[in-house]
Amino acid sequence: MTTPGALSRRARFAYRRRREWRWLIADERKNPYPVTIAQRLRAWRLGFLSQSYLLYELDRRDSIRNYVKDSSRYLRFSRLNSPYSIILHDKLIFGEVFRRHPNLLPETFALLRHGVVMPRSDAEPVESVDGVLDLLARRRRLVLKGTKGWGGADVTVLEDLGGDVSLGGKRVSREEARREIASRKEHVLVEYVEQAAYAREIFPDSANSIRMLTMIDVDSGEPFLARAVHRFGSRSTKRMDNFTQGGMCAMVDAETGTLGTGIRVLPSGRPEEIESHPDTGARITGAAVRDWPGVLRRVLEIAAEHAYLPYVGWDVVVTEDGIRLLEGNANSGTDVLQVHGPLLADPRVRRFYKRRGFLH
């Protein structure tokens, strides 16, 4: 006989499964690039979304066995950090858990919920929507971040334009900004991080972050860096460093902290190599991340302290005095990581997924 407990477990599993499939299908539908039906079918048969198929140029590869498939990522990896992934999914809880590490998180000023503003900072108590705009006038830039982001956080950069306000690069009046901010569901208001000079020189209009994927080795229990990729915004990314919306990315050499060749996505969906940033002309290839050994050490220390989260894609901004952690992703996107080459070519990375039973 099936017990009610087993039934409810099965129902929950089916619910989660359905959510994962819906997420996969939604992302496939979002593909903006031209792809033939034959290509699309071939991508699916291989276990990839059509945009990954184009981005990784799988049709031009001899072997694809070292690529992490989208089917693994969407349908399996969500369980890697179970049952603690909520710490990474919910930005308020993330802030609450990680703020005990000194100088790690950007300051959180307030929690906003349908126009109610709950202060979260002793240094800058913000208690109303007008308080948010006053703070903006003093700080010049602030960030509004949705607390829930399952597969892509919802982030708006606010800028003070002396009277008017820019919301994600769009100029609106103060009144309109007030309405817009008050209408937000559940958001946290955080500091806009001032990045180090090396990153500002390449592109100054976004906080350019490094996606650092850490894994906890099953045998040693120690964290290691699987890959680090620097993202840079561009004129079309609305103050963000979003790669798929027109940004650039470059792999960071884990030994030296030097950036490799930059990559951006062409309108065809295929990657293009670039040596310099197209908007600023600043050189990407060969640029060095400020104090890379210190950055790596700090990120691995944090990962070790939270070893109950064995698989995290951290978003790290390097500043003049260390790092700031923007967020951690429980199921990091693999496009920005694998456009520089397959992840599973590293035996440590392959072993991580395999030992935890997460490879097809």
Add this chain to the structure above:
Amino acid sequence: MFGRRRELRWLLADERKNPYPITRTQRLRAWRMGFLSQSYLLFELDRRDSVRDYVTDGSRYVRFSRLNAPYSVVLHDKLLFDGVFRRHANLLPETYALLRRGVVWPKSSVERVDSIDGILDLLARKRKLVLKGRKGWGGTRVTVLEDLGGDVSLSGTRVAREEARREIASASESLLVECVEQAPYAREIFPDSANSIRMLTMTDPDTREPFLARAVHRFGARNTRRIDNFSQGGVCSMIDLDTGRLGVGVRVLPSGHPESVERHPDTKAPISGAVIPGWHGVVRQLLDVARAHPYLPYVGWDVVVTADGIRLLEGNANTGMNVLQVHGPLLSDPRIRRFYESHGGLNVP
């Protein structure tokens, strides 16, 4: 819908757990009024002129779970609770390790514990430790480990070291935490359990400042297995919020009705009139914590007063009402009524 079903199941399960004798008429009367049978007996609702100031179990089980939404998980999940409240210095008991099916993950930089044997070694040095289930929806699973020089006591039951090892390894996901050393006033009343105060804080809907709604001191007894559980034979006493002085003690009779006691039944130490040292500091410190987490407007904190300040054992997102209302109804305080009403949390009988 899923949440609703869970709440009703919880309500029914607790009604079924009623161990006290009750007639069918009384039970039906209790339900009609919105209470569980055991609350009906404990609050002596059959002897009251008016019950309108009591928070009903109907409100508590079916509505109050939403008061801290969507963040009640921070209180439900003890690991998350630890992660979030750890940043307040000297507030939580030290957490040594996280256990999951025999695997031990060290969590403390002071005492590194990474195996079951390591736990028993630590126990030999510390004499007492606490194993706390990670999830507790409506009551946490807590085991007190004691070193008996070779053998081990698990919540008062003596077992061999080998059996203790097996028992610990088979525990579902748990945290291993320090056993808090309570202040002398509490040890004198009953020394064998960490006697805690259930302190209910609410965020005032108008000023958005937290206030202390009620504070009730619990004490263990010989039959509570090293815990200060009231419904399993312990004693509780309401604290005067202005002075920190304990009122008359109350325990549950086998009939399910309350009995007033002036002294602890096992130690004979006086309860009523005992004063909590540094009470104003206790309240101030707790309200500071509540203020730092305004996204949790309704918390039943379990606080142990020690010689150097308070220790927070846990926070309950939907605190039990027995221990609070056995001393009188909550809603006679207009601030408390206003809190529940502003959150739409009261069932109109």
